[in-house]
Amino acid sequence: MSPIYIDQNEILKRYKPIDAHTHKGIQGHALIIAGSYGKIGAAVLASKGSLRTGCGLVTAFVPKCGYQIVQIAIPEAMVLTDVEKKYLSAIAFDIKPQAVGIGPGMGQEEPTQKALHEFLITNNIPLVVDADALNILSKNRSWLTLLPSKTILTPHPKELERLIGEWDSEEDKFEKTIAFSLHYDVIVVMKGAPTHIIDAETVYRNTTGNAALATAGSGDVLTGIITSLLAQSYEPIDAAILGVYLHGLTADIALPETGYQSFLASDIILTIGKAYLSLENLE
Numbered sequence: 001m002s003p004i005y006i007d008q009n010e011i012l013k014r015y016k017p018i019d020a021h022t023h024k025g026i027q028g029h030a031l032i033i034a035g036s037y038g039k040i041g042a043a044v045l046a047s048k049g050s051l052r053t054g055c056g057l058v059t060a061f062v063p064k065c066g067y068q069i070v071q072i073a074i075p076e077a078m079v080l081t082d083v084e085k086k087y088l089s090a091i092a093f094d095i096k097p098q099a100v101g102i103g104p105g106m107g108q109e110e111p112t113q114k115a116l117h118e119f120l121i122t123n124n125i126p127l128v129v130d131a132d133a134l135n136i137l138s139k140n141r142s143w144l145t146l147l148p149s150k151t152i153l154t155p156h157p158k159e160l161e162r163l164i165g166e167w168d169s170e171e172d173k174f175e176k177t178i179a180f181s182l183h184y185d186v187i188v189v190m191k192g193a194p195t196h197i198i199d200a201e202t203v204y205r206n207t208t209g210n211a212a213l214a215t216a217g218s219g220d221v222l223t224g225i226i227t228s229l230l231a232q233s234y235e236p237i238d239a240a241i242l243g244v245y246l247h248g249l250t251a252d253i254a255l256p257e258t259g260y261q262s263f264l265a266s267d268i269i270l271t272i273g274k275a276y277l278s279l280e281n282l283e
């Protein structure tokens with residue numbers, strides 16, 4: 001297994017500069033399904049990450065307790081609420097998003113597990129699956145076959161272990177993840193230092209990012225970034241590659257100002273603009 005390095009060359013092959021005549025109606029609508037009582041912040045971080053990455057519209061689907069929080073934290077986002085107060089129990093919406101990001105801060109209550117199952121049975125919108133949605137799938141492995149082809153899964157190492165089982169070496173970890181990607185026809189973003197992306201037998205290795213990203217919510221923001229790119233019509237593999245690269249690049253750009261310790265997940269969101277601008281300068 002020799003990886004393809006995700007560097008400036010790989011990014012410029014994939015990056016699509018903005019069309020001067022675009023408008024919010026064709027710039028992509030991302031739906032973020034996330035949050036539970038005490039973890040509405042995860043929905044806020046993912047939704048804000050989506051908006052800053054350039055999709056035209058973002059809707060957050062959250063439990064009722066998240067309504068005011070998201071509206072106040074992000075006036076640009078629209079909010080739909082579940083019937084339940086503290087957790088998700090029935091995922092229903094009458095909008096037509098081009099991509100859905102599901103899982104950050106969602107918890108694993110029984111009704112939430114059922115809601116995810118029912119959503120997956122009918123959903124055919126391109127999907128990013130993270131955090132508790134991954135943990136629920138690990139507990140209900142037969143539901144993995146319901147994922148649309150080339151769904152993007154974004155596990156951190158513990159979530160990956162829950163999905164593929166324990167590994168006894170790095171090589172074994174990659175072999176198991178490749179087998180998983182092939183079996184379920186999904187893209188696996190193996191988050192870490194560095195992050196690898198597995199698309200069937202192809203392995204990509206990211207070249208951006210640093211230890212400043214070891215902070216609460218940085219994965220939630222990545223989910224928002226990749227969902228936004230997917231909503232903007234990037235192919236799933238390109239959304240995963242560009243998303244992971246931009247996410248890491250924000251930490252590299254911000255580091256001289258924040259240092260490792262004081263960097264927050266919100267700084268990723270604030271620095272996405274500079275990360276994009278650095279791509280424009282490369283062209």
Ligand SMILES: NC(=O)C1=CN([C@@H]2O[C@H](COP(=O)(O)OP(=O)(O)OC[C@H]3O[C@@H](n4cnc5c(N)ncnc54)[C@H](O)[C@@H]3O)[C@@H](O)[C@H]2O)[C@@H](O)CC1
Nearest residue numbers: 039040041042104105106107131132156157158216217220
């Ligand atoms: N502000 C918020 O609302 C936040 C909500 N969050 C949500 O909280 C829920 C729980 O997420 P967690 O990831 O904390 O819980 P998990 O139980 O999935 O993961 C934590 C465990 O994984 C291990 N781990 C994590 N990253 C690792 C790495 N790079 N290498 C080795 N081990 C690693 C940790 O040591 C720990 O044992 C998720 O739904 C998540 O989205 C978190 O993102 C934190 C912020």
Ligand SMILES: Nc1ncnc2c1ncn2[C@@H]1O[C@H](COP(=O)(O)OP(=O)(O)O)[C@@H](O)[C@H]1O
Nearest residue numbers: 156191192193210211213214216217218219220
């Ligand atoms: N030391 C590190 N170097 C580079 N990237 C890191 C490091 N630690 C964490 N990250 C990145 O930060 C993100 C953490 O995601 P995750 O663990 O899901 O966070 P959370 O669930 O709190 O949002 C991943 O994208 C991971 O690759």
Ligand SMILES: [Mg+2]
Nearest residue numbers: 131156219220
């Ligand atoms: Mg996470």
